[in-house]
Amino acid sequence: MAQSQLDFDPLLPETSREYGRTTSLQSEPFDAHSQLRLSDFTGDPTGNPNLIPNNNNNNNNNNNTGNNGRDLNHYLPLYKAALKGDWVSAKKFIRSDHNAVNVEISSYKRTALHVAAGAGHSHFVKKLVKRMPPESLALKDNYNSDTALHLASVAGITDAAMVMVEKNNDLTQIQNRSGWTPLLLCAAYVAKEQKDMIQYLSTVTRDEEPCRPFSGSYGAQLICNITAAGLHDVALYLVQRYPALATARDQTGCSVLQVLAQKTSSFESGSRLGFWERRIYSSPGFKKVYLTRLAHIQAMELLKCICYQISLMSNHDILQFFLNSNILSTATKFGIVELVYECIQIFPDQIWFLPMGRSIFHIAVENRKEKIFNLMYGMSAQKKILASWRVESNNNILHLAAKIAPSPQLHIVSGAALQMQRELQWYKEVEKIVQPTYKELENENRETPRDVFTKEHKELLEKGEKWMKDTAQSCMVVATLIATVVFAAAFTVPGGNFSDSNNPDNGTPIFLHRNSFMWFVISDALGLFSSTTSVLMFLSILTSRYAEEDFLKSLPKRLMIGLATLFISIAAMMIAFTAALDIVLSRRLGWVSFPVAAIACLPVTLFALLQFPLLVEIVLSTYGPGIFHVEDKYKLD
Numbered sequence: 001m002a003q004s005q006l007d008f009d010p011l012l013p014e015t016s017r018e019y020g021r022t023t024s025l026q027s028e029p030f031d032a033h034s035q036l037r038l039s040d041f042t043g044d045p046t047g048n049p050n051l052i053p054n055n056n057n058n059n060n061n062n063n064n065t066g067n068n069g070r071d072l073n074h075y076l077p078l079y080k081a082a083l084k085g086d087w088v089s090a091k092k093f094i095r096s097d098h099n100a101v102n103v104e105i106s107s108y109k110r111t112a113l114h115v116a117a118g119a120g121h122s123h124f125v126k127k128l129v130k131r132m133p134p135e136s137l138a139l140k141d142n143y144n145s146d147t148a149l150h151l152a153s154v155a156g157i158t159d160a161a162m163v164m165v166e167k168n169n170d171l172t173q174i175q176n177r178s179g180w181t182p183l184l185l186c187a188a189y190v191a192k193e194q195k196d197m198i199q200y201l202s203t204v205t206r207d208e209e210p211c212r213p214f215s216g217s218y219g220a221q222l223i224c225n226i227t228a229a230g231l232h233d234v235a236l237y238l239v240q241r242y243p244a245l246a247t248a249r250d251q252t253g254c255s256v257l258q259v260l261a262q263k264t265s266s267f268e269s270g271s272r273l274g275f276w277e278r279r280i281y282s283s284p285g286f287k288k289v290y291l292t293r294l295a296h297i298q299a300m301e302l303l304k305c306i307c308y309q310i311s312l313m314s315n316h317d318i319l320q321f322f323l324n325s326n327i328l329s330t331a332t333k334f335g336i337v338e339l340v341y342e343c344i345q346i347f348p349d350q351i352w353f354l355p356m357g358r359s360i361f362h363i364a365v366e367n368r369k370e371k372i373f374n375l376m377y378g379m380s381a382q383k384k385i386l387a388s389w390r391v392e393s394n395n396n397i398l399h400l401a402a403k404i405a406p407s408p409q410l411h412i413v414s415g416a417a418l419q420m421q422r423e424l425q426w427y428k429e430v431e432k433i434v435q436p437t438y439k440e441l442e443n444e445n446r447e448t449p450r451d452v453f454t455k456e457h458k459e460l461l462e463k464g465e466k467w468m469k470d471t472a473q474s475c476m477v478v479a480t481l482i483a484t485v486v487f488a489a490a491f492t493v494p495g496g497n498f499s500d501s502n503n504p505d506n507g508t509p510i511f512l513h514r515n516s517f518m519w520f521v522i523s524d525a526l527g528l529f530s531s532t533t534s535v536l537m538f539l540s541i542l543t544s545r546y547a548e549e550d551f552l553k554s555l556p557k558r559l560m561i562g563l564a565t566l567f568i569s570i571a572a573m574m575i576a577f578t579a580a581l582d583i584v585l586s587r588r589l590g591w592v593s594f595p596v597a598a599i600a601c602l603p604v605t606l607f608a609l610l611q612f613p614l615l616v617e618i619v620l621s622t623y624g625p626g627i628f629h630v631e632d633k634y635k636l637d
Contacts, residue, residue: 030305057453075105075112082112082128085121094131096345101128102136110141111148117160118151125152125160133192135167145177146185153186158196163391165204172205173213181205181213187225198234199225207242214238220248220255227259232267240306246309247321257306261331261339266299270373271338300338307342308630316348329355335369354389361386365430366400370627377433378630387433393444401430402453404460412612414465415471417559420551423460425621427453428552429628454548465546468555475566476538482569483531487522489576493520527572528567537562563615570607574600 005528008122010309039280057123084404094100105112113132116124129137140147149171152161165171178278183201186194207214213222223245227235235256239245249255260266289401310318322328322343324332328350338359344350351360361383364372376383387397402592405423414420427449431439440448447455537558542557 002450006525040264056296060463072105075100078112078425079105079115082115082121083119085116085119085125087127087588088105090124090128092466101132102139104141106137106141108141108143110143111136111137112140112147112283113137114139114141114146114151115154117148117157120155120157122157122160123159126163129160129163132167132274132482137164137168137171137624138174138413139550140174140176145175147171147174147176147182148184148186149174150176150180153182153197153201154189156186156194156195156197158200161197162200162585169204172201173208175211176521179211179218181211184218184225187222187229188227190231192224195231195234198231200231200479202234202238214242214245214373216248217250219245223248223256224250224254224259227256227263227302230263230295232266232295232302236302236305239302239309243309246306247313253324255327256341257303257310257343258325258329258330260299260303260306261327261336261371262334263299264334264336266295267336267338268293269335297635303339307346311346319349322347322350322353324360326355328353328360329363332360332363332369332372334368335364335367337369337371337375337523341375349385351376354578357391359386359389361392362400363396365397365426366403368426373429374627377628383433387430388435388438395443396441396449397433398427398430398434398438398449399443399452400450401427402456404456410460413621414617416460416467416552417465417471417555418618419557420457420464420548421621423453423457424548424552425626425628433606457548461546461548461551464551468541468546468559471559472538472541472562476535476542476563479531479534479538479562479566479569482527482566482573483535485577486531486569486573487526489524489580490528493517514583516579516582520576520583523575523579524574527569527576530572531569534562534565534569553622556618560615560618560622563611563618566610567604567615569605571604574604 022480045580074097078090078093081093082105098153101309104110106115110118113128116128128456138147149164164444172182176185178353180188183198183205186197186201190198205213207219210220213219219242223238226238239256244511245256247255310321313321316573326417328340328343331343353359358366360372361376364371364376374388390396405426408425410419413422439450442448443452464520541562544555546555578600581596
């Protein structure tokens with residue numbers, strides 16, 4: 001770990017070096033005594049050593065004194081107080097030296113305000129600002145030419161920043177050595193605690209010369225950072241206020257639309273909501289889901305605002321804007337159908353662009369983005385033309401569907417068997433839209449699409465077989481135990497039988513005419529039949545041939561029936577058990593049956609919570625509407 005500046009500077013007094021050793025770990029990231037990389041201070045990932053003050057340079061105050069001629073060691077108590085946020089000690093020191101608030105107190109020419117702001121002590125900063133003239137608030141350090149407001153913006157102390165700006169409203173316009181204003185620096189380090197700071201600085205920073213923070217590459221960098229941080233409401237405010245930000249590009253050529261094209265979580269289509277989250281997505285009263293939906297709405301508003309500004313450009317400028325970027329292909333790769341739809345609405349000819357020799361139809365198939373595929377599927381003639389294009393190695397679109405899906409998309413579905421089913425569904429769906437001759441066309445490796453599918457999915461097929469067998473064996477053990485128990489219970493009825501040979505009811509169950517006995521008989525029979533069916537289904541899974549096509553419907557159907565009947569048998573067994581207790585204990589402890597019935601619901605509930613989502617997924621995947629359909633919400637004309 002790097003030493004602090006006070007620890008390795010030979011020109012500083014021994015007391016200062018000792019202080020550096022004992023307190024450097026308490027320092028804020030933008031304090032000179034912090035044990036961090038230079039890139040944390042400068043934004044320069046190379047850690048340029050030229051940014052470190054040179055003690056042998058006469059211009060850098062190499063006599064270790066402040067600009068008032070005093071030794072820096074004189075200000076050590078004030079430095080400690082500012083670092084700790086101890087206003088009582090600082091106030092005492094300032095009374096003895098009124099000018100201490102206006103001079104640098106560290107080797108990096110930082111004032112007490114710099115130190116306190118960087119350490120995030122809001123109360124200390126506000127007290128200090130009251131004692132300083134406006135011009136002293138604009139003093140820069142010589143590390144990266146940061147003002148105290150730069151450091152306060154990164155620390156996220158909004159209330160302190162407001163006090164500083166109220167006293168000197170030019171602070172928001174001052175640039176550091178990197179050319180960054182406090183707003184841009186804050187956006188570069190944006191985190192949850194900086195959101196209020198970003199919102200505040202966005203309203204008080206002016207787009208004036210010489211810095212022009214909302215124009216050119218700096219403006220693009222600002223809006224890109226804010227959008228990447230998920231602050232879509234702030235980004236929307238800025239784009240509405242400064243429309244040029246919608247198409248501005250930073251030093252790397254990136255625009256805000258390209259950032260949105262990679263923000264899958266910002267849109268409903270890219271968010272992977274859980275089983276229950278999908279059911280309550282549109283329901284009020286669930287805070288976490290509500291906030292997720294709110295973020296999606298804000299992102300859509302931002303997207304529409306950006307697209308509106310682009311639509312105001314000339315056709316030539318729109319063409320150049322999209323030709324010089326990979327926005328549509330990136331959004332397709334990440335599956336953001338909302339962005340693809342809005343972009344095509346602005347400039348429909350984009351569907352004929354071929355980044356890396358692929359249309360967005362090819363990219364959607366290769367990356368298994370069903371919503372983009374459905375969007376393009378709704379087009380009549382265009383989809384046939386796009387699907388006929390060849391890509392590298394003479395592969396057609398069916399060859400791309402035959403390749404195994406990217407890992408993140410593959411693991412959206414639970415279990416290797418259902419993953420294999422999803423891959424077969426994709427292959428079959430793409431097979432419907434290509435010309436019949438494409439099914440037998442070979443690529444440069446002389447492989448047909450089916451050959452590619454078999455080769456690419458060999459390992460997944462083996463995993464699917466193992467997953468199916470393991471699941472079937474585990475469930476069959478449980479089903480067999482239930483069948484054994486309920487079969488035996490049918491011949492040992494609760495309460496016993498009449499055993500008097502002279503009685504006409506000899507051999508008849510004693511409690512035959514009780515309602516609870518009928519519950520026992522029906523549930524016991526249901527448990528036996530369902531558990532036996534479950535055993536047979538799981539046995540058929542174990543003896544299956546496990547061909548590729550079996551994973552499409554045959555095996556999932558057997559697993560679905562096996563799990564459903566197993567669930568019914570468990571529930572029936574619990575009902576039979578509760579009914580038997582009611583029969584036996586009704587005359588003395590009749591109340592016991594109610595808590596026992598409640599407890600009996602526990603294993604059924606646990607099984608439902610653990611296996612019911614899987615059962616529903618199998619049903620929907622095999623017999624449900626499926627993932628392929630014409631998009632009604634986003635339909636291209």
